[in-house]
Amino acid sequence: MSPRRSVAEALGTRSAILNRSVAIASAEGLEGLTIGRLATELDMSKSGVLGHFGSKEALQLAVLDRAGEIFRAEVWEPALPVKPGLTRLRVLCEAWISYLEREVFPGGCFFVAAAHEFDGRRGAVRDAVESRFDAWRGRLRKETLRAVDAGELPEWTDPDQLVFELLGLLMALNHAIQLHHDTQAAGRARHAVQTRLGG
Amino acid sequence: MSPRRSVAEALGTRSAILNRSVAIASAEGLEGLTIGRLATELDMSKSGVLGHFGSKEALQLAVLDRAGEIFRAEVWEPALPVKPGLTRLRVLCEAWISYLEREVFPGGCFFVAAAHEFDGRRGAVRDAVESRFDAWRGRLRKETLRAVDAGELPEWTDPDQLVFELLGLLMALNHAIQLHHDTQAAGRARHAVQTRLGG
């Protein structure tokens, strides 16, 4: 009868809001995600939604966190049990290709989309997006260095150059799938990764 | 005294609206481009702005056309006097790198941004963006085929594969400049293009 919910219920509600938010923001962007639409789809009032976060910006940051958890589980964690260096680098690339191919987020890579939406702005959301890319780039770079140290890649390999090119392939794949619905692009991305990393 | 303008004046006004629109949409996106903001910045009424186009969608399509003219002048036309085949392909890539480096559009490549903004939607704007990418890809592909026919690239070259990889490099560069303000990325893009196309 009471509108007040227990802590557990409140956490469940918050989680439900974030799940729905990720789905909406993936398709419409983090700005197209509106409190009113969330409230309607969740059969809540706007203030009920907003109460869990305080502001739209705080909601957007929480959505980025949730999307990050999904990305981590889909792309990063499968590579953790794998031997560091070239093997792990290959698994990371394949996991990202698969993640794009399966459209884990219906709008394509959540962070590539967020980067394009916020790169021309300032604020906490933009900073959060940038730091996530820095972290991801750093991980690819670290595995590249390990691979060079282990003699799995030529010693003249420039890690930043290689990572730049790998990121380009992943962005081209994301673009080909989302804009052109190109089903051959994943094969091209795999082929290009193989040219650079062998396998 | 009259609010009615001559045909020449009306065309000038329309052109002024489009110039301002390109600047706004490059930074804020084609959806963030609003009639009200345009009217304020141009010291016009909203209906005065809208009268030139009829609807926001028609305005967005006209803005894409104007942006296309700029892209054409910056990237395509410099390559026209150049010998077809590998040489022209190199000039096209260099022109695009330079266009991104000089930030001809302050928000990065206008069409990459539009693709990300509209790839999850339907309608005339999305279709216009996709067909522009098809045209651009077709041009790169044609020059690649010419280069292969002329023996300037190995006969086993897969044109679609090469174009996919070149587009990836350009997207990685766009991303590095816009999100990370990375001043070394243009050099990496040039190096990667050179690895593929020689020079």
Place this chain on the structure above:
DNA sequence: CCTACCGATCGGTAGG
């Protein structure tokens, strides 16, 4: 977690 509200802004129209 709700209702009820705020000022601002959206795309667009009527009528001139």
Place this chain on the structure above:
DNA sequence: CCTACCGATCGGTAGG
């Protein structure tokens, strides 16, 4: 090209 307006929606707040 204008003024004056329309209904819808935005993020957010007061008060409970």
